[in-house]
Amino acid sequence: MRGNNIKFILILAMAYFGLKWRQITILEVITTSLFFSITYVTFTFFTKNKAKLYYQHNSKNQKIIENCPTIKSQRYQPPFLFQQSFIQLLAFQIFVGLKKNLKFSKEKVVDPQGNIEGISVSWPEDLNKRQIKRPDVLFFVLPGLTGGDTDSYIHQLVDHIFSQGYRSVVYNYRLLSHELSFEKTKDHINLITDLRLTIEYIKKQYPQFKHIVAIGHSYGANQIVNYLGKYNSDPIIKAAASVANPYCMSISSKFIVGTIYDWFLARLLANKLKSVQNTFDLAPKEWGINMEKALNATTLYEFDNNITIKFYGYPTVDTYYRKFGCINEILNVSVPLFCLSASDDDIAHQKALPRDEALVNPNIILMETDKGSHVVWLEGNNPFNMKCWYPKPVLEFMNHVISELN
Template identity: 30%
Template sequence: MISLELNFNVLTRDLSHYLENQVKVGLFGSGVGLSLVLGFSAAYACYYLISVAKKPKLVVGGEKFNTFLKEQCPVVSETYYPTFWCWESRVQTLLRPFVTAKPGVSYRNELIRAPDGGQISLDWFDNDESGPYPDTSVRPTILLLPGLTGTSRESYILHMVQQCRDLGYRCVVFNNRGVSGEKLLTPRTYCAANTEDLEMVIGHLHRLHENAPIMAAGVSMGGMMLANYLGRKGRETCLKGVVVFSAGWDVFECTASLEKPLDRFLFNSYLTSCLQASVDRHRPVFEKHYDIDHVMRAKTIREFDERFTSRMFGYPTNDDYYRDASPIHRLKSVQVPMLCLNAADDVFSPNHAIPVEAVKQNPNLALLITCHGGHIGFLEGMWPRQSTYMDRVFRQFAKAVVEHGGNLRDL
């Protein structure tokens, strides 16, 4: 309570100081207007501190993992203060790409060939200036998986690379087929349910750096793919830990949420057009196998998946694909420490579909739920250019797994 009163006093004092110096009293006549502004500001500050800024809910399947997180990742116990002027879910989601900085990162690209003849683009940040790990053979490797139509140039990926650069780690970004400018050699792209390419990439990293610890971070669909991979592999993986951000746990619930009128207008139609643009870019490869004109007339992600994705990967129906793509069904089989961050107000992954009970049944799982943050938002601070709450969770968990991962054995 003392902390709440202190924050309230500091915030109202700063607002008063700003208004006294920046607002011309004459604009408000006798000063009544200024009093109204101060009163409104104080009321808003009170509402924010009581109803918006809250500690996240931490759900952990086992006491050992719970203790590890609280000792090594203090962010899981700290109050999350969303940016006070844009804490609403949709606003956070829409503004993140525009208000956050894009750190300068120089990648080294590698194209690897898949068994079906396709190619996968990997963007490496080798971090050759690493002070803590000058020996490349043991330098920790962090595998990053972007979202549905994302690449290594997304701001949230660049921020994670920046965090790894500061820690001395090496990064590699797994770009899904056909999205990062490389030529598509076969009529196949990607989906959340199919983890063959991911498995091949992880094996490739392990062969290149056998003595280096490897962990992975996935965002949105990238997180879904990672969770499905872990559920399939169990203990048969070289990954030491995984962190997942804004994953959609039940695809049926995700698509239903995104088909509500406002969310369909703000997000669904745009993402559908991005998916269609990627298909159209590689039309010569696809047109012998699919009715591309029919695909291009899809109005929602569900329609796109019905006409393209589920058919590409051989599912009898789109419902079969969505069931297989939903990570919630595989969480019980995850045998690697995995921390998942979701916002309760994320329209892409609605609160009622977040797998709280499933996480409680597996000692390898932890779920961090913030009241606000939207989808890959998690903006904090007055002007959230350089860092977000999500970045802090990533940095602390990556460092904990790499430097204290021995404490997580035999969860």
Template identity: 30%
Template sequence: MTRASVGSAFPLTSFHLLRRPTPTPTSLYATANAAVAMPDNQRPHPSLEVVGDSFLPALKTLNRPYHPYPIIGWNRHLETIFASFFRSLPAVRFRRQCLRTKDDGVVALDWVSGDDRLLPEASPVLILLPGLTGGSGDTYVRHMLLRARKNGWRVVVFNSRGCGDSPVTTPQFYSASFLGDLREVVAHVATRYPKANLYAVGWSLGANILVRYLGQESGSCPLSGAVSLCNPFNLVIADEDFRKGFNIVYDKALANSLCKIFKKHALLFEDMEGEFNIQLAANAKSVREFDEGLTRVSFGFKSVDDYYSNSSSSDSIKHVSTPLLCIQAANDPIAPSRGIPRKDIQENPNCLLIVTPKGGHLGWVAGADAPRGAPWTDPLVMDFLQHLEKPGSGTSEPCSTSDVGMQSAESLHGVEV
């Protein structure tokens, strides 16, 4: 159930990257931002809500209607659960690199095995940030990884502390508020591949962390582009909805996953002083209880509400200067549509928002690969990234996929400092 989660998370502007078509005597497509002259066959389909106009000509499939898969895609909870349990899991051979952080913590970076031999040093690098308790074993992560790799991209999955079997070596996990690990991961990848452009895709809580990072780094952000999917944006609103109706099922499932991770490393927390409530965290029945017992104290917040309020990426959008594509589902039960910062996205020329009428949370069971294949969003994400990497071309030579086989983990010995 962890895949249905709240996060299971070089300064370029859109004006530089966007190659607008020569105006033609066609109808105007009115976005929430402006009226843009576009040929009829390039205008986003009315079934989609679009906020902003940057990058639209590069997104080749937006002119098609969003058709949810019959029955599965008609109910947001059914779609969320189906995608979590029944979406196919592509086999990928990983080589694990454990990266020690400045505070002696450890995060696990999963690279596709063999890519150092197959790909040039200048190949673009895509960093993937899964959702809460998620990692390189999640289906939506694997599908995006394979799509990018087939287009000649080097891909690495960032498994946060305790996630994806990443080791926990200090009495601290990760949170929606903590950007330190992501900064170190991006810096490490940039140093390792200095000739490559860096990009990132985040889902759910991973998307919230990514957008906060973009906002805080602003004009000095080393990423050339980013994509946010199923972002809860406003964690206060998300928390309100998380405790209502059927959402309680997700809440309990996620709390259970958090508790399992915590119990594996409980000895690290035995002698913690202060307001920590270790028993509450170890036996939490909701994500809020876990955050009350552990998370908000670890990161210095007075209350859970204070933690949620100050960790929401909705406040970061206005500061984003990196090209950013945000994709949300209007019926997402975990990332409520009313929490999307539409006005700030509309006013930021670096941002584009697409809201599908259906999709659930981390679902999007629609498109050519439905029901068990890649989410509907994947081709859209790849078109956007390809446009940023090679403006106007949208092409690159695919790399060999011969190294994609049975799943295994080839971990490096020791911990890289």
């Protein structure tokens, strides 16, 4: 497939530059325009971008798929110019900006003892004042490892949630928080316990939200699936979507080593850590955090080895990847779960996808698109008017599940 795409681009380039250096006649302009049009139509309608679906063929899943046209079509068509995974990710960073109609306000999460220890949520406000059709429903959104309410993909999703008539809230992790405190506790931080605390806090503080559904991205998707597996008897969450999840972190991590993503993610985390490094001055010395090495990390392994595993209490990086990967809990998930991944995702690698697990657990539908990169799935051929495609199938799934909630 990628070879064919490169050939298309080369042919277009040759046609363009072949005509550029001499005077062009009207006939040549028409011919060239026709050539570009035919090439585009051929590319759009005849290239294979069929997504694969993995699920147990029970009546519940069949009904969901029948009511979700995007999922049922099993098709995602990436932009003509942005096919390759890294190019699509780069185009997303350049062309897809923040939504000006969204404004976020942060709320600190308070534990049952009245302590504030760094967990918070961000509440979005829709400045366009679109109608909320289901005030009893709340979307709980988990960003990726380095994400938050200032990321374009979060804005894309939150805006789409508003367009469907729902409210949402964005979860902020404790590790890189300015409010992180070690005064009340010397215990290692448990991410899933933090998540449970936050969901229980929202349920108690905002009883008007009878139904909470969750959408996790990348590392956040790994967390929500872990959570749903661990608390499967009383998850509070009624349904969830897992977007670009690494699932088996011990596998996904191996494919990142030595790539541009390895360096980029390590430096991104280190830069975020630098802005909050003083909060770690009171961290227990016995944890063995090496702040200097973490700040200078050039690989994810270096960063995780010098701060992440110390913070969360794992003896080694390999143990952390092996135990925290949600592949260990996914079979225990007891609520409807839509999983969306791209085969060309270089960060959450396709070899880690839970295809067999989706066939065994009757609550899971896994959709694997041919392209999409990592939490991108660009849509539209005008670079200045592109958006993320993935909220479309995710919200179709959620709309169906919510429609059956009283």
